[in-house]
Amino acid sequence: MPGVRVEKLCTDPELYIIRVDDDQIKYFEAAWYIPEGITYNSYILKLDNAVVLFDTTKAEYTDIFLEALRGIVDPKEITHIIVHHTEPDHSGALPKILEENGYRAQVIGTAFARNLLQGFYGEKVVENFKVVKDGEELKIGGKTFRFITVPWLHWPDTMITYVVEDKLIFSCDAGGGYSIPETIDDSDEEVVRRYLPYVAKYIVTVIGHYHKYIVQNINKLKNLGIVEEARMILPGHGLAWCKNPKRIFEYYESVGAGVPEKDKVLVIYDSMYGFVERRIEIVLDELKKLGKKPVVYRFTDKEAPAVSDILGEIPSAEALVIGASTYEAEIHPRIRYTLYEIVDKANYEKPVLIVGAFGWGGVAGRKIETIITRSKFDHVATVESKGYPSREDEEKLREAVRKLVEWIG
Ligand SMILES: Cc1cc2nc3c(=O)[nH]c(=O)nc-3n(C[C@H](O)[C@H](O)[C@H](O)COP(=O)(O)O)c2cc1C
Ligand SMILES: [Fe+2]
Ligand SMILES: [Fe+2]
Known part of the structure; x- marks a missing residue:
């Protein structure tokens, strides 16, 4: 069984990562050989009168995920679940989590995401679904959540969340990479150096077909000014970026644009x-x-x-x-x-x-x-x-x- 790592990323606001380290997988999407494994990252943000869950994990790891989740919060207390992208490596555990939650939480995502979730898991999962549009803001637990669509990064359903007051970007597939890094975040340069080639491999194999949208979407986020000011970039796979957040999007841009290494x-x-x-x-x-x-x-x-x-x-x-x-x-x-x-x-x-x-x-x-x-x-x-x-x-x-x-x- 894969391990699950839970760590507090910051205390103000109270933010946790739940990282499932999948060392069992051999072929991502049944196609891409990854002996290095992959992680599925999900995040919990505890606010005044609100507990927000950002994405979940793969269906087969639902039980270990729930056990880790219960260590941080009673699943019944989750008030909002943000679904950035419905590919089942992030949404697979959603039906079971909602069941444990007693269907109290509002599920938030794009109209496309709603449609896909209904197709994958049925009507019950989308009964309490809030559709958000590009640039829309919602007040949750006293904070401003801005949702920005990043179509084709990786699917047409995909968006990111920016928590305005805390300058946090939750980016799901964008900013992700393969392998199971030893650390949770980018504080150790040696870990980052070893990790980046797996990011390139992830970008090309998973998002490569749409690589022109990588540059387009990152430009969109840059133009909104949020990449420059972000305190953390928190992807759905691999390292969380806390020390130098914009570095991961810059790396994505260079891979998307095919910037060569000399010689x-x-x-x-x-x-x-x-x-x-x-x-x-x-x-x-x-x-x-x-x-x-x-x-x-x-x-x-x-x-x-x-x-x-x-x-x-x-x-x-x-x-x-x-x-x-x-x-x-x-x-x-x-x-x-x-x-x-x-x-x-x-x-x-x-x-x-x-x-x-x-x-x-x-x-x-x-x-x-x-x-x-x-x-x-x-x-x-x-x-x-x-x-x-x-x-x-x-x-x-x-x-x-x-x-x-x-x-x-
Ligand atoms: C199974 C097999 C099929 C081949 N089919 C062709 C062919 O259709 N046309 C051709 O000109 N040569 C064909 N060849 C010959 C090879 O293309 C040729 O020997 C070439 O130099 C092989 O280079 P290599 O030793 O680096 O693989 C075939 C060889 C093998 C083993
Ligand atoms: Fe994906
Ligand atoms: Fe993913």
């Missing part, structure tokens, strides 16, 4: 018997000669990296090299799937060099070229040839690498 070139390839690999060795040699720092992921008969890890590397790459063999008149299946996910989840304006090897009729290179040309990526060159690379092939590969590096500028 990082991501090289992804398959090789069944070593022919693509020989070509990639030439590419790597030339890249290094030109001062680049390649990061390599390869599919061979001995290893198969997780596509989720590859996706997480893309926003910070300056350029991509994709190597593939032709397999039954197609792109090798591993690269076929990886590429499908890349153009869906991590579709950025970055230069791409394609390297192919075939036995009797090259198909992979051309097919990859078609996919890349139709995406936001810039196609720099395709170098595809038969069997073991000849001297001439080698020269073409080196020249293509030089062209790629020139393209990066």
Whole structure:
């Protein structure tokens, strides 16, 4: 069973985090391999004559969540439950919590959220539902709660809450990341440094399909002035941001915009018997000669990296090299799937060099070229040839690498 961590984040106002550390999960959304795990964060704010619960947890962890919750407050005393986003990693425990609560609490969310909750859990859960609009404010326990919609971060139902007097942003998926950090908040720089790559992996795999909305929504929050003045940013996954709150949204912006790390070139390839690999060795040699720092992921008969890890590397790459063999008149299946996910989840304006090897009729290179040309990526060159690379092939590969590096500028 996962552990549950409960900590007081501040005493004025009285704020708690209930963090379920899911070390049992293997594939988030049944798709993304996360041996590092994930946390589901929920928050309790105790005010004068009001107890507010912000989001819940995954259904299978309802019992341990309720036990932790009872340590802070009698569930019957909860007066409001704010549902920022209805994906069941945050809403799964809601029906049971409402039952324990005797349906006293008002549930607050967008009209979209109401509709989704009703679809997931039935009419009873939305009987006492208050629909809020973008920018709407409610007075709860003497404080001003402002609700701001952030559509597609991660679903169309999604909003954040800003508690005006205390400058607290409750942001659910926005600002979240994978893994189970040792600390609750960002006070330890070493923990933050280890955690951030898991944030990039989370952003691309979960929200990547909508990544233009990341920049759009964060700009919206910035323009409202609340990011600058926030005392804490409290996401639904991973670290709570108390020391340097705006750092997490700045990181989200840079991943959303695909801001590259200097000299990082991501090289992804398959090789069944070593022919693509020989070509990639030439590419790597030339890249290094030109001062680049390649990061390599390869599919061979001995290893198969997780596509989720590859996706997480893309926003910070300056350029991509994709190597593939032709397999039954197609792109090798591993690269076929990886590429499908890349153009869906991590579709950025970055230069791409394609390297192919075939036995009797090259198909992979051309097919990859078609996919890349139709995406936001810039196609720099395709170098595809038969069997073991000849001297001439080698020269073409080196020249293509030089062209790629020139393209990066
Ligand atoms: C299962 C399988 C299917 C293949 N299908 C094709 C094909 O349709 N067309 C082709 O030209 N070569 C085909 N080949 C040959 C490979 O593309 C070629 O040997 C290439 O150099 C492999 O590079 P690698 O050793 O790096 O995987 C196939 C090879 C295998 C093992
Ligand atoms: Fe989500
Ligand atoms: Fe989530």
